[in-house]
Amino acid sequence: MAGLFITLEGMDGAGKSTHIPTILQLLASGGREVVSTREPGGTPLGEELRELLLHREMHVETESLLMFAARAEHLQQVILPALQRDAIVVSDRFTDASYAYQCGARGLPMHKMQQLEQWVQGELQPDVTLLFDVPVEVSLQRLASARTPDKFEAQGAEFFARLRSQYLKRAADYPQRFRVIDAHRPIEEVKKTVEEIILSI
Numbered sequence: 001m002a003g004l005f006i007t008l009e010g011m012d013g014a015g016k017s018t019h020i021p022t023i024l025q026l027l028a029s030g031g032r033e034v035v036s037t038r039e040p041g042g043t044p045l046g047e048e049l050r051e052l053l054l055h056r057e058m059h060v061e062t063e064s065l066l067m068f069a070a071r072a073e074h075l076q077q078v079i080l081p082a083l084q085r086d087a088i089v090v091s092d093r094f095t096d097a098s099y100a101y102q103c104g105a106r107g108l109p110m111h112k113m114q115q116l117e118q119w120v121q122g123e124l125q126p127d128v129t130l131l132f133d134v135p136v137e138v139s140l141q142r143l144a145s146a147r148t149p150d151k152f153e154a155q156g157a158e159f160f161a162r163l164r165s166q167y168l169k170r171a172a173d174y175p176q177r178f179r180v181i182d183a184h185r186p187i188e189e190v191k192k193t194v195e196e197i198i199l200s201i
Ligand code: TMP
Pocket: 012, 038, 039, 040, 054, 067, 092, 093, 094, 095, 097, 098, 099, 101, 102, 152, 153
């Protein structure tokens, strides 16, 4: 596959969305086509599934299957065609979020997630994953002062602690792909780090 697949990850409240415009601008200045997308979502069907996933309570297996249903559509309709035409794809979340939220925080057994991953994406993995990391309390504080929380944002400290530790474990397990960004710093400093990483890719 010729293109470049970049994913952005982090707990809710880690601030990743703030830096997306900078990332897209820098990448576009290189002259290649850049496709900006997100999960769950990224297609009309995926966006409908997102509404259910973010607002309806459901069993963790149902949630995982719906995440991967949205992901299958996203891969087939958006991500794979873009990579095949040599574009750079930037996805606000991908499968690492499923490992962090559904396995780490909600307890789905890893082997079930691995089966879904293998089925839906085969050997495809992001080339680079930027993990925006903040302490749990920071994330919770930021969310408390933000808009009405969705189902995931409304969870408590223990959920967020499991989430963070699973994200950091994945970063440690796949060090060649992950760039962990300390996002608990002034926004300008985080922006500078993000710029350095993007320029280095
Ligand atoms: P966000 O787009 O604001 O980050 O919200 C998406 C939410 O969905 C976020 O709370 C993380 C959650 N999520 C999962 O639980 N599993 C997944 O596989 C993905 C992609 C997202």
